[in-house]
Amino acid sequence: MSLVIHNLHARVVGGQQILRGLNLEIEKGSVHAIMGPNGSGKSTLSKVIAGHPDYEVTAGEVLLDGVNVLGMEPDARSRAGLFLAFQYPVEIPGVSNANFIRAALQARLAAGEELEATEYYGDLYKEMDRLEIPRNFTARSVNEGFSGGEKKRNEVLQMAMLKPAYAILDETDSGLDIDALKVVSAGVNALRGPNLGVLVITHYQRLLDYITPDVVHVLVGGRIVRSAGPELALELEAKGYDWIRDELSEAALAAEPVLA
Amino acid sequence: MSTETLSQLDVDRTRGDFHYPEQHTFDAGSGLSHATVDYISNVKGEPDWIREFRHKALDVFFSKPMPTHWASADLENIIFEKIRYYLANAQRPTRSWDEVPDDVKRTFERLGIPEQERKFLAGVEAQFDSEAVYSNMKKALGDQGVVFVGSTDGLKEHPELFKKWFGKVIPTGDNKFSALNSAVFSGGSFIYVPPGVKVKHPLQAYFRINAENFGQFERTLIIADEGSEVMYMEGCTAPKFETATLHSAVVELVALKGAKIQYVTVQNWSANVFNLVTKRAIAHEEAEVKWIDCNIGSRLTMKYPGVILKGRKARGEVLSIALANNGQHQDTGAKMIHAADETTSNIIAKSISIGKGRSSYRGLVHIPKHLKGCKNNTECDALLINSTSRTDTYPAITVRGSGNSVQHEASVSQVSAEQIFYMQQRGLSEAQAMSLSVNGFVNDLVREFPMEYSVELKRLIDLEMEDSVG
Numbered sequence: 123m124s125l126v127i128h129n130l131h132a133r134v135v136g137g138q139q140i141l142r143g144l145n146l147e148i149e150k151g152s153v154h155a156i157m158g159p160n161g162s163g164k165s166t167l168s169k170v171i172a173g174h175p176d177y178e179v180t181a182g183e184v185l186l187d188g189v190n191v192l193g194m195e196p197d198a199r200s201r202a203g204l205f206l207a208f209q210y211p212v213e214i215p216g217v218s219n220a221n222f223i224r225a226a227l228q229a230r231l232a233a234g235e236e237l238e239a240t241e242y243y244g245d246l247y248k249e250m251d252r253l254e255i256p257r258n259f260t261a262r263s264v265n266e267g268f269s270g271g272e273k274k275r276n277e278v279l280q281m282a283m284l285k286p287a288y289a290i291l292d293e294t295d296s297g298l299d300i301d302a303l304k305v306v307s308a309g310v311n312a313l314r315g316p317n318l319g320v321l322v323i324t325h326y327q328r329l330l331d332y333i334t335p336d337v338v339h340v341l342v343g344g345r346i347v348r349s350a351g352p353e354l355a356l357e358l359e360a361k362g363y364d365w366i367r368d369e370l371s372e373a374a375l376a377a378e379p380v381l382a
Numbered sequence: 383m384s385t386e387t388l389s390q391l392d393v394d395r396t397r398g399d400f401h402y403p404e405q406h407t408f409d410a411g412s413g414l415s416h417a418t419v420d421y422i423s424n425v426k427g428e429p430d431w432i433r434e435f436r437h438k439a440l441d442v443f444f445s446k447p448m449p450t451h452w453a454s455a456d457l458e459n460i461i462f463e464k465i466r467y468y469l470a471n472a473q474r475p476t477r478s479w480d481e482v483p484d485d486v487k488r489t490f491e492r493l494g495i496p497e498q499e500r501k502f503l504a505g506v507e508a509q510f511d512s513e514a515v516y517s518n519m520k521k522a523l524g525d526q527g528v529v530f531v532g533s534t535d536g537l538k539e540h541p542e543l544f545k546k547w548f549g550k551v552i553p554t555g556d557n558k559f560s561a562l563n564s565a566v567f568s569g570g571s572f573i574y575v576p577p578g579v580k581v582k583h584p585l586q587a588y589f590r591i592n593a594e595n596f597g598q599f600e601r602t603l604i605i606a607d608e609g610s611e612v613m614y615m616e617g618c619t620a621p622k623f624e625t626a627t628l629h630s631a632v633v634e635l636v637a638l639k640g641a642k643i644q645y646v647t648v649q650n651w652s653a654n655v656f657n658l659v660t661k662r663a664i665a666h667e668e669a670e671v672k673w674i675d676c677n678i679g680s681r682l683t684m685k686y687p688g689v690i691l692k693g694r695k696a697r698g699e700v701l702s703i704a705l706a707n708n709g710q711h712q713d714t715g716a717k718m719i720h721a722a723d724e725t726t727s728n729i730i731a732k733s734i735s736i737g738k739g740r741s742s743y744r745g746l747v748h749i750p751k752h753l754k755g756c757k758n759n760t761e762c763d764a765l766l767i768n769s770t771s772r773t774d775t776y777p778a779i780t781v782r783g784s785g786n787s788v789q790h791e792a793s794v795s796q797v798s799a800e801q802i803f804y805m806q807q808r809g810l811s812e813a814q815a816m817s818l819s820v821n822g823f824v825n826d827l828v829r830e831f832p833m834e835y836s837v838e839l840k841r842l843i844d845l846e847m848e849d850s851v852g
């Protein structure tokens with residue numbers, strides 16, 4: 123059981139090619155991290171997997187436990203078990219957090235089935251407590267007027283409630299101070315287990331101090347150029363990304379022609 | 383969210399789009415003349431003063447031009463000669479659903495009216511084409527002196543009250559369509575609430591058009607005597623015909639000293655109906671009038687509920703929601719005429735335009751120089767679903783004098799593709815996501831509504847959004 127990304131090529135609709143033959147396999151129960159310099163395609167990867175309409179896949183496949191999700195609508199991918207924690211969570215004025223999460227859970231039930239309200243609020247409060255989210259949060263509009271930390275906590279809360287099979291955390295550390303980072307990381311760590319595969323996308327090593335990955339990948343120019351254990355993240359932190367670029371400039375990049 | 387997925391829609395008004403074959407005992411025929419007016423007046427056996435009132439009104443109607451210099455040119459598509467102005471089976475409504483003819487009873491059963499009556503209403507009037515077929519009120523209210531009948535019975539049974547207020551809030555010549563209504567009106571409600579009586583549950587009227595090429599011209603007059611309270615709700619539907627149907631009502635409210643009137647409308651006419659309605663209230667000293675006005679259906683709606691704040695400390699409010707889908711123009715708004723010191727008014731209008739739908743807000747707030755301590759707050763927010771959707775705002779605010787205050791806010795927002803993607807990523811379909819956005823947009827207003835109506839409104843919005851996503 124794994125999320126397999128095979129030879130993925132994607133570009134902005136009618137625009138520039140960004141992913142150029144990306145390969146990755148995230149087994150259930152494991153945590154992978156992708157690091158890379160700005161513009162390497164990190165956020166594009168998360169959006170392409172989730173089905174964002176701004177991007178088109180030009181080759182390759184994304185298999186969720188063996189099923190290619192690329193032909194599916196974003197909502198069908200979500201219901202199939204894919205979760206994306208957004209780098210910039212979107213505000214939805216007038217829709218309360220409680221109603222939003224409830225609607226998302228309801229969308230997973232068969233027609234005619236109703237979510238049991240008491241049970242739902244019981245689960246919600248439990249997860250909110252774990253993330254140190256105050257009760258008045260349920261009545262506030264989704265992400266409206268939230269601080270950076272509140273928004274990211276909300277992403278992790280939704281993840282906890284929706285219980286995905288695979289979760290992609292897109293720069294979840296951006297905009298967080300150290301205390302919020304600890305809370306959010308603890309929330310993610312609590313969800314780790316044999317039934318969840320996680321892909322953490324980050325620019326900085328800092329987040330990986332709190333969410334320790336099993337494997338670290340380096341993404342440059344729309345491809346994974348190096349994969350190793352957590353020590354790779356420390357090396358990148360110490361040396362920056364340039365040394366990888368330098369190593370690649372002669373060898374890897376020259377060997378594989380870049381798709382136009 | 384792409385424009386092609388939000389294609390044209392032929393709104394599925396499953397509950398309203400059906401009709402039964404016509405059988406009319408009374409039919410004034412097509413076209414409009416003084417003979418039409420006489421026919422209606424004869425059938426109803428009206429006193430001379432009303433007959434004269436009608437004839438004068440018809441002359442005013444003929445003399446007034448169409449307001450197309452400021453309003454939609456679509457008005458020119460109303461062919462007055464082809465419309466039938468009076469269709470009815472009987473002159474008196476029954477007090478029991480068992481006595482209502484089967485077809486008509488089935489119509490209202492499909493619309494859920496008898497069920498609502500049992501659940502939460504204090505009284506119901508059900509109008510079918512030109513006349514009420516059913517009218518009933520809880521006995522306890524009658525014992526307290528509350529009157530809730532059709533306009534014909536109101537005139538017959540309470541001539542003095544009727545004559546005192548009829549046509550006083552909205553004069554015949556107010557506009558071309560108030561003149562038309564004054565000439566051929568039939569049906570609608572007449573309500574009187576005696577001093578100090580507080581009607582706990584709502585009174586409801588349901589207006590149903592069944593016939594093609596028909597015009598419905600109900601006339602409603604509500605008088606809340608000193609210190610009394612009443613809530614009136616109206617719903618309306620029609621089947622979708624190929625030809626245009628006209629609905630042109632006049633509604634007058636009188637709130638005497640310290641009285642409170644709440645008037646709730648959920649308009650869901652089919653997309654061939656011209657809905658041209660004049661609604662106005664007079665609020666005397668310390669009285670409160672609140673219009674809650676939801677326009678979902680119709681081809682063109684023009685409606686600007688107003689309050690004349692005549693007595694000191696009177697309060698007027700309009701809460702308005704309009705949803706304009708493809709082929710629809712919701713031209714709605716509010717009028718607040720301050721005519722006494724320390725009067726306050728509040729207007730909150732929200733509109734949603736989908737596809738090629740168009741919504742317009744027209745507001746009039748008038749506070750003359752000699753008044754002191756008057757306040758108005760106006761907020762109008764428009765939500766556009768597509769790049770082809772359209773919204774316009776035409777506020778007219780004349781506030782003079784130094785002791786008065788006015789606050790006006792307007793906003794236009796669009797449902798963004800990022801918002802829809804975010805919600806889809808959580809598992810909601812595109813239609814569910816749009817529906818949630820739209821419901822979120824109107825949410826703070828809907829909270830002010832009676833519960834039963836906010837549920838109904840949410841259901842209607844869900845239906846519209848389902849249909850608008852291909």
